[in-house]
Amino acid sequence: MSEQSHGGPEHSGAVEHAGGEESSQFAVDNPGIPPHRPRLADEDPRAAKRAERQVAFLFGLSIVGTLLFFVGYFVVGQIGPGTPFSTIRLQNLLLGLGTAFAMFGIGMGVVHWAKTLMPDHEVTEDRHEVRTEADRQLAVGMVEDIIDETQIKRRPLLRNTLIGAGALAVLPAIAIFRDLDDTDNRSDLASENFGPERLRHTMWAPDVRLVRDPTGTPIKASDVTMGSAFHVIPEGLNELPPHDMLNQKAKAVVLLMRLNPDSMQVSPEREDWNVDGIVAYSKVCTHVGCPVALYEQHTHHLLCPCHQSTFDLTQECKVIFGPAGHALPQLPIRVNEDGFLVARSDFHEPVGPAYWERG
Incomplete structure (x- = not known):
């Protein structure tokens, strides 16, 4: 059976074709530019x-x-x-x-x-290529x-x-x-320029205890249960003058979490940086420095709420989504003789945004 007998779109009148005599009656003339009204x-x-x-x-x-x-x-x-x-x-x-x-x-x-x-x-002007x-x-x-x-x-x-x-x-x-650079006002940094060295060194040092933020309560390894997350600062931070305390906290604050050791991909040089799956990472996002404060327990992802940079905790906080330039710096930790979690050292790289020149 033909398309016309079926009432196809080309012959049923449902489609109007431009250019024909029948459609010319619907044409609209170009109204042109409206008359100018002087101010x-x-x-x-x-x-x-x-x-x-x-x-x-x-x-x-x-x-x-x-x-x-x-x-x-x-x-x-x-x-x-x-x-x-x-x-x-x-x-x-x-x-x-x-x-x-x-x-x-x-x-x-x-x-x-x-x-x-x-x-x-x-x-109005017709567009043309400038050649x-x-x-x-x-x-x-x-x-x-x-x-x-x-x-x-x-x-x-x-x-x-x-x-x-x-x-x-x-x-x-x-x-x-x-x-932002107050080097001249601080004798301990008088020899440093305003750059990554200011973020390379924090209050973390060997045997500095990890304490809860903001109470300052020390943390034992037994306190960190599977899937838990602690906001942590170095012991002694709260005793600093308010101005120095805020400056130091901005660099030193970390997140402490515990995972199943079998799910972690640990580099050979970092094998002693965790305690039975307890790991500590900088809380400062490597994009523009926002606080990474959201932990998804079921995926082991850390999320920065500012620009949605996502870090995989099982891969040493590797960036898996978003604009962050590199992984979050890890804080090496261990357990002291009293059972409290302490730092092995400071961070091994500057914390914070990736736009700093890193040596």
Whole structure:
């Protein structure tokens, strides 16, 4: 039986074919570009000048915000142990408002500039490949036209305030990142640069006991049952001054777990780094340093909640998913004569993100 007798889609009328006389009645003409509606600044020079001053004011506000940030950062002073709470609150207020005004001023200034002064004509242009020298010159001309349309050459007030705001806006970030290195203020690190050596050495050392975080209770091997997980810090950490305690804890905190020894793949050089399946690994993710705090007992996977990097505990915390660059550093441990878990040594590599240069 033929397709037509079955009422196939080609002959049943269910499909409309373009290009035929019957379908031409449904064609829609290209409406083209809608007529341009001039803005007030396009017709009134005073309105354009007023808009220019408004944009310059916003860029100036960004400059004031950056200066406000530096007042809080340098004038109020550095925060440390014993700093009054009122000083900390004032500094946080100045830093927050300064950063907000710096970013808000530039962002709103550029938006207001585009909406009030830059040409807003709608245009259409056929896409074509740029191959010949003439086409290249045409592309260069288009870039020059864009620069002319911004009016940045004809309005030096906008250009200069934008340059000033943009140049100052990046300085707070430079100051913050530079302040991460306090080597000059610490005699024990005076000979070290700001780099992986700062993360290579922690409070872990031979015979330092593993204690629970935050109570500081020592841990015996018998306390660690199969499938359990402990958040662990080195003994003595809680006795440090608050500022030093936080800095040391950020590097030294580890996760302690117990697995079936038969399920573990142990490298020959690490055979004495665990105690009957009890292993300790850095809690600092090797991607950007987030805390690895989720342990899936049935899969023996450690998960970083920030970017879902996943580490396989049975393969010495090898990365099996996510952006982390390498395995979590392992802390060698043993049992002392009193039955408590202690470190054999410090970590054998820097803890934390993989973007550090590692020797």
